[in-house]
Amino acid sequence: MRLTRWMLSTVLMSTLPVGAQTTDWKKLEFLVGKWTGIAGEKDTPLGAGQGGFSFEPELNGKIVVRHNHAAYNSGAKHDDLMVIYLDAPNDTPRAIYFDTENHVIRYNLTFPSLDKVTFESDGTQPGPRFRLSYWVEDKVLNGKFEVAPPGADYKSYMNWTAKKD
Numbered sequence: 001m002r003l004t005r006w007m008l009s010t011v012l013m014s015t016l017p018v019g020a021q022t023t024d025w026k027k028l029e030f031l032v033g034k035w036t037g038i039a040g041e042k043d044t045p046l047g048a049g050q051g052g053f054s055f056e057p058e059l060n061g062k063i064v065v066r067h068n069h070a071a072y073n074s075g076a077k078h079d080d081l082m083v084i085y086l087d088a089p090n091d092t093p094r095a096i097y098f099d100t101e102n103h104v105i106r107y108n109l110t111f112p113s114l115d116k117v118t119f120e121s122d123g124t125q126p127g128p129r130f131r132l133s134y135w136v137e138d139k140v141l142n143g144k145f146e147v148a149p150p151g152a153d154y155k156s157y158m159n160w161t162a163k164k165d
Contacts, residue, residue, distance in 0.1 A: 025091070027111045027114075028055070028064060028117060030141075031055040031117070031141075032055050033055065033056075034053075034165040035052065035054065035055075035162040036051075037050065037052065037053065037070070037143070037161065038161060038162075041073075043160060044072065044158045047072050047074045048073045049070050049071060049072035049073065050070070050071060051070030052069055053066060053067060053068035055084075062085070064084040065081065065082070065083055065084070066081070066082040066083075066084070067080075067081055068080045077100075078101075079100045080097060080099035081099075082095050082096065082098075082107075083095060092108075093108075093109040094107060095109060095119055105121050106121065106122045106124070106125065107119035107120060107122065113135075115136040116134070116136070117134050117135075119131065119132040127150065128148055129148040129150075129154070130145070130148075131146040131148070131154055132145050140162070140163060141164075142159075142160075142161055145159075
């Protein structure tokens, strides 16, 4: 059964405790669900790839968890997990990311426009900064991952598009 966006947002919001139903948390509704993504040959340093990811509320809606798996034509594979949560005392949206290459990234979230979210590393960790963005255009979810070496600007590392399953 396919769920409409309204049904998905109703499900998400009904699982969130009343205190967690902040404006920022509601802004993530467009991501909820299962997605199939593709990247072209020049969109990643690993070449063309495909995969799937999901954003699902868990722990009675106290968090949203993203599971991601990608496989590339080069033979490379990537798996990661991200937990999005509302940080007390102000319910500031944040995330923590883990992957199979032993990366751990702590993100702050911003919402530059409707149906767009940017995850930006908090800058307290040594090394490069990271920025992950999702936005909807013409019913397609776009994604971009950028990296900035210390003292430099962000440069695109990977781009992809995805459609809801």
